[in-house]
Amino acid sequence: MSEIIVYGTPVSPFVRKVEAVLNLHSVPYDFENINIMDMPGWFLEISPAKRIPVLRDKSISENGVEGTIADSSAICLYLDKKLNAGLYGESAFEAGRVAWLEEYADSELALPLGMKLFRPILFPRLAGKESDLDTARQTYNEVLPKFFDYLEDTLNGNEFFVGEKLSLADIAVGCQLAQLNLVVGLPDSNRWPVLAKHAEVMSNHPCIAANLSACQKLLNRFVPEKVDLS
Numbered sequence: 001m002s003e004i005i006v007y008g009t010p011v012s013p014f015v016r017k018v019e020a021v022l023n024l025h026s027v028p029y030d031f032e033n034i035n036i037m038d039m040p041g042w043f044l045e046i047s048p049a050k051r052i053p054v055l056r057d058k059s060i061s062e063n064g065v066e067g068t069i070a071d072s073s074a075i076c077l078y079l080d081k082k083l084n085a086g087l088y089g090e091s092a093f094e095a096g097r098v099a100w101l102e103e104y105a106d107s108e109l110a111l112p113l114g115m116k117l118f119r120p121i122l123f124p125r126l127a128g129k130e131s132d133l134d135t136a137r138q139t140y141n142e143v144l145p146k147f148f149d150y151l152e153d154t155l156n157g158n159e160f161f162v163g164e165k166l167s168l169a170d171i172a173v174g175c176q177l178a179q180l181n182l183v184v185g186l187p188d189s190n191r192w193p194v195l196a197k198h199a200e201v202m203s204n205h206p207c208i209a210a211n212l213s214a215c216q217k218l219l220n221r222f223v224p225e226k227v228d229l230s
């Protein structure tokens with residue numbers, strides 16, 4: 001039994017982000033699966049926005065709303081402070097840049113990637129139907145490239161998004177692109193070489209790799225091979 005509980009499913013890039021921060025700092029945690037299609041009442045009490053992840057810190061409280069934090073960004077901020085993790089860069093400006101890139105990954109990029117590519121591929125298959133490949137293909141070819149252009153420009157040839165070390169910006173973008181990698185693959189390395197390398201490094205990073213192998217196990221049956229959207 002660990003002090004920390006993460007509620008969610010590994011197949012959520014936001015849950016993956018929280019797990020990455022915990023893993024990076026070798027924090028033991030228990031994982032409790034939540035079915036997002038049918039969230040239990042007790043979970044809705046600790047997740048007012050009806051979303052995963054939620055984290056419980058049992059050193060604060062073992063029951064009820066007390067001791068819980070909803071929203072991956074809030075959770076990561078809490079963990080960064082609690083663990084003195086240094087994931088927000090080294091200056092006030094870098095902290096702002098990290099927060100912006102995390103927001104860009106979690107909101108701007110996640111919306112088309114999750115709702116208009118990942119879900120249209122996976123969710124019909126969960127119901128025994130065929131993927132909505134028209135929607136996924138349109139997102140992949142017409143929507144995502146401008147996000148990849150921005151991220152490639154922002155990396156500007158560097159290994160990390162902000163400063164010279166891993167930050168929450170790298171983790172947040174890496175967790176979203178790992179979602180793409182699960183069903184389609186990495187961004188095209190001919191077109192976005194620096195971003196593709198970054199995404200590959202993050203998908204293989206030990207703080208994320210364990211989550212991805214749990215995802216593979218869950219997805220193998222439904223997406224046995226990557227989908228060609230080109």
Ligand SMILES: N[C@@H](CCC(=O)N[C@@H](CS)C(=O)NCC(=O)O)C(=O)O
Binds near residue numbers: 014050071
């Ligand atoms: N801003 C939230 C977003 C979390 C989110 O959107 N989670 C999705 C799963 S990937 C969810 O819970 N969706 C619930 C639903 O679709 O009903 C965070 O960073 O935690």
